[in-house]
Amino acid sequence: MRTKRDIVGLIPAGGKASRISPLPCSKELYPIGFRYVENNNARRPKVVSHYILEKMRMANITKAYIILREGKWDIPTYYGDGKLLDMHLAYLMMGLPYGVPYTLDQAYPFVQDALVALGFPDIIFQPDNAYVRVLDKQAETGSDIVLGLFPTDRPHKNDMVELDTNSQIRALHIKPENTQLTYTWQIAVWTPAFTDYMHNYVSGRKESDNLGYKKELFVGDVIQAAIENKIRIDSVLFKEGNCLDIGTPEDLMKALYVNLAKENQGDQGIC
Structure with a gap:
């Protein structure tokens, strides 16, 4: 049975999209594909971040913070208060531009007592019930962080996950050039214990190295440090799942192509 603790979605949207x-x-x-409008069954463009919010909503996550950088005002203009997805959305401003953990830490005062569901707004994945299964795993095990793992053939673009013979997470490897690993993590659910760990990790890094901390920090770096410090971690393996990051021209083209093919087959989904 799931915890009654508040579940809050957390979506970092502070990137500059320099690669595209x-x-x-x-x-x-x-826009990546189309969505159906209720009542008249008309179709309208479906933006890429709609997919992650939609999957959160399927898991009964009704509240989320989207963390922005200055200038990305079109995002709150588009989503507003979240009525489009039957969610309650709020917006925070990022502080330091040195990696996603710094961006996520902007939400610390608002989510420190909540169960957090992390999602990236430029990544599309299947299955639709991924958050449901990850939340159920967290409730079952009581782990401080549960990762959703997906197969990928692009390890140099992802955090690759090393598993032991019991499919338990042993380590994370950040964008390795050469590896035999086949699974990456794309979604996560964590408790206040990991929220505190990330907050202290980021704060300590800033205080201990006023220059060095400006090197980009990845969420995977913090998770790996947490593993080494015995934070309880678990995972859900989506062996038949898939994921696609639209952050490069090639992957954006692939997402558009895949969706077009599915539209022609009468399928609303993507990936």
Whole structure:
């Protein structure tokens, strides 16, 4: 049975999308496919970040913070208060531009007592019930962090996950050039214990090295440090799942192509 603790979605949207710039909008609002409008069954463009919010909503996550950098005002203009997805959305401003953990830490005062569901707004994945299964795993095990793992053939673009013979997480390897590992993590659920750990990790890094901390920090770096410090971690393995990051021109083209093929087959989904 799941905990009654508040579940809050956390979505970092502070990136500059430099690999696919220039764009006419924030990357998170780039249309990938179509959605059906209730009542008249009409179709409207479906932006890429709609997919992650939709999957959160399928897991009964009704509240989420989207963390922005200055200038990305089109995101709150588009989503507003969240009525489009039957969610309650709020927006926070990022502070330091040195990696996603710094961006996520902006939400610390608002989520420190909540169960957090992390999602990236430029990544599309299957299955649809991924958050349901990850939340159920957390409730079952009481782990401080549970990762959703997906197969990938692009390890140099992902945090690759090393598993032991019992499919328990042994280590994370950040964007390795050469590896035999086949699974990456794309979603996560964590408790206040890991929220505190990340907050202290980021705060300590800033205080101990006023220059060195400006090197980009990845969430995987913090998770790996947490593993080494015996934070309780578990995972859900989506062996038949898939994931796609639209952050490069090649992957954006693939997402558009895959969705077009599914549209032609009468399938609303993607990936």
